[in-house]
Amino acid sequence: MDEFQSPPGDVKDPFTDPGLYDYANREPRLPDPVDGSVDELDIPTDTRIDLYEMQQVLRQVEKRAYDLFMQNLVKGTSHLSLGMEAVAAGFAKAMRPDDYTFATYRGHAHTLARGAPPGEVLAELLGRENGLLAGKGGSMHLTSVEHGMMGSYAIIGAHLCIANGAAWSAQLRGTDQVAVCFFGDGTTNIGAFHEALNLAAVWDLPVVFVCENNLYMEYTPSDLVAAVPHPAAGRAPAYGLDEIVIDGNDADVVYVTAQDAIDKARRGDGPSLVEAVTYRQGGHSRADPGKYRPADEVEAWLARDPIPMYHQRLLRLGVDEGRLSGISQDVARRVAEATEFAKGGQPPGEDLLMTDVWADGGAAWRN
Amino acid sequence: MAELTYRQAVAHGIAQEMRRDPDLVMLGEDIAGAGGVFKTTVGLLEEFGPRRVRDTPISEQAILGAAMGAAMTGVPVIAEIMFSDFLAVCFDILANAKSRYMTAGQVSVPMVVRTANGGGSRFGAQHSQSVENWCMMIPGLKVVAPSTPGDVVGLLAAAVRDPDPVVFFEHKSLMATKEDVEEAEILDELGKARIVREGTDCTIVALALMVPRALEAAERLASDGISAEVIDVRTLVPLDTETILGSVAKTSRLFTVEENPRLCGWGAEITSIVSEEAFWDLDGPIVRITTPHIPLPAADALEDMAIPSADRVYETVVANLA
Numbered sequence: 187m188d189e190f191q192s193p194p195g196d197v198k199d200p201f202t203d204p205g206l207y208d209y210a211n212r213e214p215r216l217p218d219p220v221d222g223s224v225d226e227l228d229i230p231t232d233t234r235i236d237l238y239e240m241q242q243v244l245r246q247v248e249k250r251a252y253d254l255f256m257q258n259l260v261k262g263t264s265h266l267s268l269g270m271e272a273v274a275a276g277f278a279k280a281m282r283p284d285d286y287t288f289a290t291y292r293g294h295a296h297t298l299a300r301g302a303p304p305g306e307v308l309a310e311l312l313g314r315e316n317g318l319l320a321g322k323g324g325s326m327h328l329t330s331v332e333h334g335m336m337g338s339y340a341i342i343g344a345h346l347c348i349a350n351g352a353a354w355s356a357q358l359r360g361t362d363q364v365a366v367c368f369f370g371d372g373t374t375n376i377g378a379f380h381e382a383l384n385l386a387a388v389w390d391l392p393v394v395f396v397c398e399n400n401l402y403m404e405y406t407p408s409d410l411v412a413a414v415p416h417p418a419a420g421r422a423p424a425y426g427l428d429e430i431v432i433d434g435n436d437a438d439v440v441y442v443t444a445q446d447a448i449d450k451a452r453r454g455d456g457p458s459l460v461e462a463v464t465y466r467q468g469g470h471s472r473a474d475p476g477k478y479r480p481a482d483e484v485e486a487w488l489a490r491d492p493i494p495m496y497h498q499r500l501l502r503l504g505v506d507e508g509r510l511s512g513i514s515q516d517v518a519r520r521v522a523e524a525t526e527f528a529k530g531g532q533p534p535g536e537d538l539l540m541t542d543v544w545a546d547g548g549a550a551w552r553n
Numbered sequence: 554m555a556e557l558t559y560r561q562a563v564a565h566g567i568a569q570e571m572r573r574d575p576d577l578v579m580l581g582e583d584i585a586g587a588g589g590v591f592k593t594t595v596g597l598l599e600e601f602g603p604r605r606v607r608d609t610p611i612s613e614q615a616i617l618g619a620a621m622g623a624a625m626t627g628v629p630v631i632a633e634i635m636f637s638d639f640l641a642v643c644f645d646i647l648a649n650a651k652s653r654y655m656t657a658g659q660v661s662v663p664m665v666v667r668t669a670n671g672g673g674s675r676f677g678a679q680h681s682q683s684v685e686n687w688c689m690m691i692p693g694l695k696v697v698a699p700s701t702p703g704d705v706v707g708l709l710a711a712a713v714r715d716p717d718p719v720v721f722f723e724h725k726s727l728m729a730t731k732e733d734v735e736e737a738e739i740l741d742e743l744g745k746a747r748i749v750r751e752g753t754d755c756t757i758v759a760l761a762l763m764v765p766r767a768l769e770a771a772e773r774l775a776s777d778g779i780s781a782e783v784i785d786v787r788t789l790v791p792l793d794t795e796t797i798l799g800s801v802a803k804t805s806r807l808f809t810v811e812e813n814p815r816l817c818g819w820g821a822e823i824t825s826i827v828s829e830e831a832f833w834d835l836d837g838p839i840v841r842i843t844t845p846h847i848p849l850p851a852a853d854a855l856e857d858m859a860i861p862s863a864d865r866v867y868e869t870v871v872a873n874l875a
Contacts, residue, residue: 286626319655319656319657319659320657322654322655322656322657323655323656323657327655327656329652329655329656329659329660330659331656331659331660336622336625336626336660337652337656337660339649341645341649343614343645344614344618344645344646344649345618346618347614347615347617347618347619347621347622347646348618348619348621348622348625348646348649349618349622350615350618350619350622351618351619351620351621351622351623351624351625351626351630352622352623352625352626353622354619354622354623354628355622355623355626355627355628356626358576358578358604358623358628359627359628365622377614378614378615378618378645381610381612381614381615381618382614382615382618384610384612384615385609385610385612385615385619388610538657541657541658542653542654542657542658543651543653543654543692543693544653544693544717545653545661545715545716545717547658549692550791551692551790551791551792552791552792552793552794552826553744553791553792553793553794553795
């Protein structure tokens with residue numbers, strides 16, 4: 187009977203533990219303290235200013251998107267990246283213009299970070315003809331091929347496999363482009379994640395997989411549904427990859443990690459898997475107030491907001507407060523213009539309904 | 554001319570296109586070293602090398618994802634999914650291939666997904682299904698299912714050169730059939746059905762393995778004095794309704810012969826179109842001859858009862874024209 191041992195004492199039994207799903211009263215998962223040595227990283231001030239500005243753009247556009255929901259101008263759902271800006275900014279800054287981005291439905295920030303115009307992004311959320319996708323894709327499918335943003339995929343997992351394909355294509359064409367694929371902690375439990383990592387490793391593909399671990403897969407704490415404490419990095423050894431866990435709320439940490447992983451891929455040394463620990467300040471989607479999270483946890487992570495933290499760093503490094511507030515004001519002005527552009531767009535006309543199913547521009551399936 | 558089996562025609566067609574387009578690559582399980590489990594890719598590794606002909610792990614999502622990502626970034630791809638039943642494990646990516654519309658025309662996905670389809674091999678319900686109708690339901694996918702070696706070469710070429718995603722169904726029970734095929738380049742056209750036997754009393758519309766069975770039935774009907782016209786649909790999307798409606802205008806009776814299970818088979822769509830647009834041409838009800846709505850059984854005796862046979866086609870037509 188020795189092989190039938192009782193489970194360890196800390197394993198909860200869902201049939202007997204009524205508290206198992208009482209997420210709001212769980213032990214909070216608090217952020218690590220900021221690593222003070224990051225100030226010393228050898229990052230040019232201009233680069234840091236760019237990272238600051240980009241985070242401001244992402245933050246202010248997402249806040250505006252939220253305001254537009256409140257005004258009932260956004261008809262569908264939307265998944266904001268408020269609080270997660272450092273990941274998108276840090277990676278985008280380390281990418282070359284011809285590199286490829288793949289994202290999930292939480293893709294506004296990644297699309298903006300590659301340079302897509304905020305007005306067209308907001309117009310797409312509003313379902314207007316002047317939207318990035320003429321209103322045909324919506325919030326969850328933002329794409330801007332001219333900026334290397336190859337799509338937002340709303341069914342998680344598949345896009346890791348598709349990012350592999352873009353990386354394979356770069357390999358075949360002999361360019362040294364790199365594909366960077368973003369996804370959440372929830373994606374690490376779907377089969378396509380594992381298929382993609384294995385193939386990328388076997389084929390030495392120039393791809394960087396970036397898990398934005400915001401601690402919740404939709405409404406469920408991800409540590410309850412993943413077999414290992416770090417849902418991405420904990421799986422890396424199975425594919426011969428390094429376990430990389432970073433502070434996803436520090437744009438400098440993200441930026442230097444991204445540079446390393448992208449350089450490695452560009453050199454032909456294969457894929458990386460980066461787990462950037464972060465926190466979404468809002469709920470999963472428009473419909474979700476996020477009340478399943480312990481209040482002290484939310485409070486602690488709000489105090490670790492990536493943008494004020496970065497602001498403080500720049501001041502410590504001698505950047506003038508006036509310069510930073512000037513950037514913030516300039517972004518606010520651009521976002522106001524973008525909002526006017528979006529609101530000024532017309533609803534897509536009937537002529538757009540039946541276009542672009544096929545390469546000939548039409549939708550005919552019969553003669 | 555050279556005599557080719559259907560399976561040789563697949564490799565011949567791929568080779569024709571890989572010689573024409575040095576960027577074209579292919580990937581799939583056991584396609585390189587082993588030449589394919591159906592021997593449909595024999596010789597391709599030797600001619601085109603491991604860079605262009607790649608074996609993959611058993612990871613259908615990784616295969617189709619790699620194909621889609623490569624296609625959308627400028628590398629045309631042929632992906633093989635070993636059995637069409639396995640499309641179920643990577644269906645998300647197949648359905649995602651409609652990116653062109655979602656992105657208002659920004660993204661093109663010039664990929665061909667080849668897969669072995671259909672019954673007759675006594676493999677049971679997970680390796681024998683006819684699933685062409687699954688793909689027919691997704692706007693943005695083209696669907697091709699050739700019935701002869703010559704069509705395999707020509708339609709495969711058309712599929713590869715098409716800028717949109719095409720699912721190409723190769724029928725397992727046709728692999729050993731033979732035909733003389735032009736040695737010069739063959740390029741066919743998607744969306745063109747073929748009248749494979751002319752007739753005046755009824756129209757029988759069939760696809761893939763059902764085409765030779767419909768032809769055999771037509772031969773027997775002829776000896777009974779019934780002149781049946783047989784149409785090989787060849788591509789379900791785009792669908793050549795003109796040829797079908799033209800034939801019905803002439804014969805006034807329509808039968809579809811489908812290997813897929815009854816519900817939502819492609820014949821239902823054709824039936825709907827003909828009854829809407831050619832109702833007054835008809836002299837009697839449209840009759841669908843299909844596999845019953847059951848999972849396909851393994852035993853040869855049962856599988857042969859399930860899939861429409863030449864006998865069943867013959868008897869159904871006779872009973873309905875009497």
